[in-house]
Amino acid sequence: MPFLWNSSHIKILAKELYIFSGLGADERVFHRLDFTGFAPNFIKWNIPHKNENIQDYASRLISQIKSENPVLIGLSFGGMMAIEIAKQIKTEKVILIASAKTRSEIPFYFRLAGRMGIHKLVPVQAYKRPHILAPWIFGSNSIDENQLLKQILLDTDPLFLKWAIHQVVTWRNQTILENIFHIHGSHDKLLPLRYVKSNIIIPEGGHLITLNKFEDINRILKEEI
Numbered sequence: 001m002p003f004l005w006n007s008s009h010i011k012i013l014a015k016e017l018y019i020f021s022g023l024g025a026d027e028r029v030f031h032r033l034d035f036t037g038f039a040p041n042f043i044k045w046n047i048p049h050k051n052e053n054i055q056d057y058a059s060r061l062i063s064q065i066k067s068e069n070p071v072l073i074g075l076s077f078g079g080m081m082a083i084e085i086a087k088q089i090k091t092e093k094v095i096l097i098a099s100a101k102t103r104s105e106i107p108f109y110f111r112l113a114g115r116m117g118i119h120k121l122v123p124v125q126a127y128k129r130p131h132i133l134a135p136w137i138f139g140s141n142s143i144d145e146n147q148l149l150k151q152i153l154l155d156t157d158p159l160f161l162k163w164a165i166h167q168v169v170t171w172r173n174q175t176i177l178e179n180i181f182h183i184h185g186s187h188d189k190l191l192p193l194r195y196v197k198s199n200i201i202i203p204e205g206g207h208l209i210t211l212n213k214f215e216d217i218n219r220i221l222k223e224e225i
Helices: 054-064 077-086 108-116 124-128 134-138 143-155 158-169 214-224
Strands: 015-020 038-042 071-075 093-097 180-185 200-202
Touching (some): 054 077, 077 093, 077 158, 093 214, 108 158, 180 214, 200 214
Parallel strands (some): 015 038, 015 071, 071 093, 093 180, 180 200
16 A cells, blocks of 8 residues: 655754854853744853864864754854864855954954964953943943843853963964855944955944844844855
8 A cells, every 4th residue: 555645744854053152152142033943053162172273172063063064153253163163064054143254354453462472461350350341342232231241251161261262363264165154243343344354244233243133133044044
């Protein structure tokens, strides 16, 4: 007897997305984004090994990616990490949000600090301590966003933060992926737009555009994924 298929036998699998947050942050920075119709997977930051480089660290994160030819989405430092992973595995698309594609898109003063080792002289607790200028630097626009930013800084593992800052200011990537799509805010103060070549610019968007420009980000993601 032939097997008769009906709609109850058909399972529609949502496309898997692998999402990388920024320096020490987690999925809280994406809580306003709408991933309806997709299966979002938020990559967990591992504690880096002593003297581990960004390429080896990316290799360890690959174990969290279960799909073939995945879509990677990275915010800030998470975008840099997504690029390092995409250099090691085949990907469908890499979407950067408020990030950098290559070394040349990291502001020269950060790269200079990396060459001179200035960042190593700053106590890691100074980066974690909530600062009066943090909302301005990160572009948080409300009491709720300021509180979330403060909590993220307090929750960040100091060992990871120190390691990640070193990776940012000494990043040497010059490989430009063909399947990359870059979203950037016009008012980003951490990674200013004048150093970045993005596919689309969010007007008046700061560094935390996943929070205060989420409607624009939602629309763009649905068009691009």
